[in-house]
Amino acid sequence: METIFDKSKSGRRSTYLNEDDLTSKKPSDELDGDLLRGEKPGLPEISQPELMRHFVELSKKNYGVDDGLYPLGSCTMKHNPKPNEDLAATEEFQDHHPLASPDLVQGNLRLMYELGELLKGVSGMDGITLQPSAGAHGELTGMLMIRKYHEVRDELERRTEILLPDSSHGTNPASAAVAGFDAVEIKSNDEGTVDIEGLKEATSEKTAGIMLTVPNTLGIFEKDILEVAEIVHDAGGLCYFDGANLNAFLGRVRPGDLGMDITHFNLHKTFSTPHGGGGPGAGPVGVKEKLLPYLPIPVVEKTGDGYSFDYDRPKSIGKVNSFPGAFGVLVKAYSYILSLGDEGLKRVSDNAVLNANYLKEKLKDPYKLDYEGVCKHEFVLNGSGMGEGIKTLDIAKRLLDYGYHPPTVYFPLIVKEALMIEPTETETKENLDEFTETMLKIAAEAMEDPELLHEAPTETPVGRLDETQAARNPVLRWTESE
Ligand SMILES: Cc1ncc(COP(=O)(O)O)c(C=O)c1O
Structure with a gap:
């Protein structure tokens, strides 16, 4: 297939009128001569119809969820309702500067606060951060909170291990390692779930926690999850629940009711944003009460009639994103959850x-x-x-x-x-x-x-x-x- 450069012919042009054309001002007028390159930048020269045809042809060679079934396991390549896209694209949501002072963007803060409340309801957790940009980023955030939890108890030095079933998602051991833990593998049993005897053997005073992908990568629910939680908690460890595939039990089961201490969501899978595709994602993390002090700053809070960012959290692990997160993705998730309602989420x-x-x-x-x-x-x-x-x-x-x-x-x-x-x-x-x-x-x-x-x-x-x-x-x- 020819590239656009192969189609280039000297002197062909594809012009749109822009402000510079109307004012007959050239961009080069604004630059000092010594900033200008001597040679041309080597861009393709092509007429507008040829340009259109080239890119339309390319787009037809692509394949996406709007073309047909996309059974890419673990990625939840499902249809994402278009009204949620439209809402996120409205200027009221799109045109705010991320550094705008909170009193100017009360609506945005309210959306973040309420989305946090909705996610708490869905997961059975007590606190939420919306900051992480991806599932793996949420995992790292969770692992850093587990570190902090043990550090505050003066136990971090000996609690160096995170237990990981061999059926866990690939990002799990990577996140544990990036957070400075040793990943200890637990074999699955014949049914494809965590082998309880293997788990007991691997659990020790070195255990900082366990990371469970649920359903695991075989698509199977961890039926012994309550016992798993008990074993790990008895050893002083914490339980991390990889909830990236929440569409498997949304509205039916909540990690917080299963003895889990931390969970992350993949908004860009479950809640109306595509996974991959180059766009931004969001991997919020929910925690149980004992981990609330360690949540990343700032936390969005409701204060009287308004909403604010709370930075005054001395035990926080700090910031994990430069701004409050991928705001457009949060808008879509909020709209998706509210438009489906409790019954709709169950049907998902x-x-x-x-x-x-x-x-x-x-x-x-x-x-x-x-x-x-x-x-x-x-x-x-x-x-x-x-x-x-x-x-x-x-x-x-x-x-x-x-x-x-x-x-x-x-x-x-x-x-x-x-x-x-x-x-x-x-x-x-x-x-x-x-x-x-x-x-x-x-x-x-x-x-x-x-x-x-x-x-x-x-x-x-x-x-x-x-x-x-x-x-x-x-x-x-x-x-x-x-
Ligand atoms: C179970 C599970 N955990 C974690 C992730 C990582 O999410 P992300 O690709 O957003 O980092 C995925 C990705 O689909 C996943 O399926």
Whole structure:
């Protein structure tokens, strides 16, 4: 495919009128001569229709949730209602400076305060920070609060370990390590949940806490979570609940009622902002009362008739973001929660679980399912043994030929040739049936014509890429010599 530079022809122009054109002032008039580069910047020269066609063509090669089913496990690639986008884009919300004094932005503070209250209600926690910009950032914030909690008790020196089930999300051990803890792995049992005997053996006076991904990365709810909490608390540790996949139990179960001390939310998955895609996210963190003093500053407070930022918190871990957080994402979450109401939130998780189980039952034969039983919002198939030399990667690549974004592959590591599928709550039965048909067709092709899968994709703008090379030596910008 040609780049816009390949299409460039000397002298072609695509002009919009702007203020400088109207005043016949050139940007260079404002700059000192010694700041101007001698040579031209090497921009493509292209006419407006060619420019439009180029970018429209490019956009058609893209694939997003507005194109079709996007079963990327662990990422909750669901439809995000457009009215929430519109609301976040209104000038009342968009045009405030983040350093505006609180008395000028009372409405924004009120929204943050009320969103915090709503999130407390959803999670069963006693306090909230909206600052972190992502799920992993929320995890780090939580880990820093666990450090502070033990530091205040003079126990940090010996409490150096965070327990992590082998089914936890990849960011969990990374966050524990970045916060200065040693990650101690706990094996899963045959049912795919935390092995209680293994947990007891690993728990000691060195335990600072446990990080539980719930549902875990197999899509399974930790049925022994109350016992897990008791074991860790008895040893003096704290329980961190990775709530990034809240669509699995929203309105049905609250981490705060399960003995958990800290949880984070992925607003950019559960609450109306897309995950990934280059935009900002928000990973608020909820804590139980005993951790309230350590919340990042400032905390938004209701004071009499108004709202203010409380900085006077001497035990706080400090700031974790330069401003109060990704405000537009907070607006969308607020609007999403209020527009759905309690009953709507329950329906979110009901449909997420129903859709995942429907698809799992349709696909577990001929694909393999290592951990039987009811899943929550997602499930993990084992793609091995599907045909001569067929690997999960071949199945994923063939899905591209049928116009689908593939599921997450090779994660979690505890399933061989893993295919992690999350249909999400916003897909119709018809869409799930169509996807099933495609997956079954691919399974048949794998047996009858494995070469077809080895060569896939053949219908996409580019064929199979060298993904290792792309990850290790990314080429992120065009240069003329290439
Ligand atoms: C269970 C779990 N934890 C943590 C994260 C990390 O969130 P983020 O990508 O916002 O850092 C994710 C991401 O989807 C997740 O699924």
